[in-house]
Amino acid sequence: MAFIGDADEQNNPSITTLKILIIGESGVGKSSLMLRFVDDSFDPEQPATIGVDFRVTSMVVDGNRVKLAIWDTAGQERFRTLTPSYYRGGQGIICVYDVTNRSTFEHLDHWMTEVDTYSTKDDAVKMIVGNKIDLPNRVVSREEGMKFAKRHRALFIEASAKTKEGVQCAFEELIQKIIQTPGLWDSDKPTFRLGQQATGGDGMCGC
Numbered sequence: 001m002a003f004i005g006d007a008d009e010q011n012n013p014s015i016t017t018l019k020i021l022i023i024g025e026s027g028v029g030k031s032s033l034m035l036r037f038v039d040d041s042f043d044p045e046q047p048a049t050i051g052v053d054f055r056v057t058s059m060v061v062d063g064n065r066v067k068l069a070i071w072d073t074a075g076q077e078r079f080r081t082l083t084p085s086y087y088r089g090g091q092g093i094i095c096v097y098d099v100t101n102r103s104t105f106e107h108l109d110h111w112m113t114e115v116d117t118y119s120t121k122d123d124a125v126k127m128i129v130g131n132k133i134d135l136p137n138r139v140v141s142r143e144e145g146m147k148f149a150k151r152h153r154a155l156f157i158e159a160s161a162k163t164k165e166g167v168q169c170a171f172e173e174l175i176q177k178i179i180q181t182p183g184l185w186d187s188d189k190p191t192f193r194l195g196q197q198a199t200g201g202d203g204m205c206g207c
């Protein structure tokens, strides 16, 4: 898997654009994970997101170029009225908690309920990310995170937006799983059926 710039679009046109959402409590590091992935940057004083932030990037998965529209949602309750529109058409959902803050882990149930309520794609790929593993004061074990993810049929990874650990891997695994899920990303395209165009309706081209 590799990242390629816009100049390569002509050589290797993207097969699809995927919508990826990042959700979770305020302060868990959603924006930081997105910015680490898209810009390879980290701000120790990252300001809270207002409403939603949005970045576009691309990557090559198994030789296929894929565009990614990454939606970084605000964790703060006062922005939750925007919720349903965030989820529309999302093929990948990254749900983040902070391994040093147990309440962010306990709130994962709420976030998964929200995913079930608003997600418009039943087979959207879910991933649980335990962030901030660089910090010494961890209170949520890796096993607890894995168990939660398994219960919700979600992928699981621990990461640090600060040190980069696990960040690239998280996005790669998610995108790969989406691409490997039949109908999740290719079903929105209009399918051209020869039979509909034929005058005789016999499945043969009518020209």
Ligand SMILES: Nc1nc2c(ncn2[C@@H]2O[C@H](COP(=O)(O)OP(=O)(O)OP(=O)(O)O)[C@@H](O)[C@H]2O)c(=O)[nH]1
Binding pocket: 024, 025, 026, 027, 028, 029, 030, 031, 032, 033, 043, 044, 045, 046, 047, 048, 049, 050, 073, 074, 075, 076, 131, 132, 133, 134, 135, 159, 160, 161, 162, 163
């Ligand atoms: N040590 C450490 N700090 C982090 C990490 N990720 C994020 N932070 C810090 O945690 C704080 C919150 O990060 P954000 O990325 O703004 O969190 P958020 O989930 O987007 O927050 P909202 O926009 O309010 O929903 C910032 O001060 C970040 O610098 C990490 O992996 N390790």
